[in-house]
Amino acid sequence: MLYKEYGKTGKKLSVIGFGGMRFAKRGDDYDLDYNAEMMHQASRMGINYFDTAPLYYCDARSEEFFGQAFKNMPNEYYVSTKSNYKDGGELRRQLEQSLRRMDIPKINFFHIWCIMSLEDYRERLAKGGAYEAALKAKEEGLIDHIVASTHCNGEEIEIIANEGRIEGLTVGYNVLNAPYRQRGLDAAYKNNMGIVTMNPLSGGLIPKNPDKFRFICKDDQESVVDAALKFNAVQKEITVVLAGMDSLESVVQNAAVGNGKLDVPEETITAIKTRENKLLDQLCTGCQYCMPCPQGVEISKHMDTYNLKLLEDPGHKGVIEWYWGLKNSHAADCTACGICETKCTQHLNIIERLEEVSVW
Ligand code: SF4
Ligand code: SF4
Structure with a gap:
């Protein structure tokens, strides 16, 4: 196994890395022994x-x-978990719950989450807020390192990295969104921070x-x-690639x-980072x-079917019904308030796509 230094820690x-968000039921329920054997x-x-995290699926x-x-x-x-509370008291309560649930004395990498x-x-940095509470827990020995996970774009991540308050970042990064986050990764690396990539x-x-992704x-x-995991793993800025595990085979x-x-060919990395493949x-x-x-x-389900249109799947119009149990016409319930577009990590034109989908 290749090991990399996590920043200055x-x-x-x-x-x-072992991503603990995909444990699946075996039969009617979860099998704790099987899950432990996976780990x-x-x-x-x-x-x-x-x-892991307090609220992952499963x-x-x-x-x-x-x-x-x-x-x-x-x-x-080393264990990583998270809290998305902005209030310091709530974060502390959740941290203590995580320690109890895992029956461990401290968290090695504690994330200011999402x-x-x-x-x-x-x-999160405000007085009485999440960061202050995490610092106190660190002083008490309940946390080794305060880190954060984010869906910000590269420029925003650069600002966070340059402030130097946290020791590392977990970011969504893959062959699809690499250029969207690259600037942030570069800044974090320059500041000697660890980088874990998810998704x-x-x-x-x-x-x-x-x-479609054979290239x-x-x-x-x-x-x-393998190629997608290697694309992340080979990059010097990236310390850990989190892979969601749902079986011993995975x-x-x-x-x-x-x-x-x-062994990732240099030209493949360039093609991905420069978006030579516009589909991405x-x-x-x-x-x-x-x-x-x-x-x-159900925005993400409609966007998932829109992906199939972009991937030129001839059956894309029917998928919403047979796969998701919805109707394309449900997309017409959108009032174009715009909330989802401000939150979209890919900065997609969701409203326009929903309009198109609603008349399929
Ligand atoms: S624009 Fe507003 S109403 Fe339309 S899908 Fe997004 S959040 Fe929902
Ligand atoms: S936030 Fe954007 S990328 Fe994520 S599911 Fe919604 S539409 Fe898709």
Whole structure:
């Protein structure tokens, strides 16, 4: 496994990290032993960065599953969790809950979670707010490092990085949105901060469309999943690539990338970063940060079907019904208030797309 220094923390992290947001039910319920075995297998294969959050999918039980696995991890590990509260008291309560749920004495990488804009960032720094509470917890030894996760664009990330209050950042970064965030990554690296990247497969879009994304593979033998993970892992600015694990097989496949050769042709990196492939610029990543809509429009589901139009799937018009159980006409409930567009991490013209979708 390749290990990289996480900024100035003195910690060396595995280039592939365990993303704890995709635990799946096995039969009618979650299997805690199986989930623990996934994490143990990851640890045996060299992964030492384990990322969770209080509210991840899997019925918000990810921290509980982590706690089960942590009872007997085979190797040294670092844990990352988060709080999205702006109020310091609320953050403290959530931090203590995370410690209890995982039954551990401290969090190695504690994230000020999901900063959506510079205004949001400033609110977290306000007196009595999230950052102040995290600092106090750090002084008390409950946190090793205060970091943040953000969906800001590259320019905003650059401002946050240059302020130097936090030791590292977790950002969504993949072959689709790389140019949108690159400037922020460059600034963070220059400031000697750690960078963890999430969503490397763009919400599953890349593995679902292997033919369209074949251009990122070095040859016919390489899978698009491996190629997408390698694209992130090979970059000097990036410390860890978080891969969502939902089975033992996925653990083995993802960990193998960090244990193998990171051979990404230079021309592939250039093609992706310069958007030679125009398709990349226009796709919804399924991150759902545009939700909820005050009118109840299922924005990300409609945008997902719009992706299929862009990917030239002839069946795109029918997908909303057979796959999502909705109707294209539901998109007409949009009143064009614009809230979702201000939150869209891809800066998509959602309103225009919904208008088009509503008459399919
Ligand atoms: S612009 Fe339309 S879809 Fe977006 S939040 Fe407003 S009503 Fe909902
Ligand atoms: S429309 Fe934008 S915010 Fe919403 S899911 Fe797609 S990329 Fe994410």
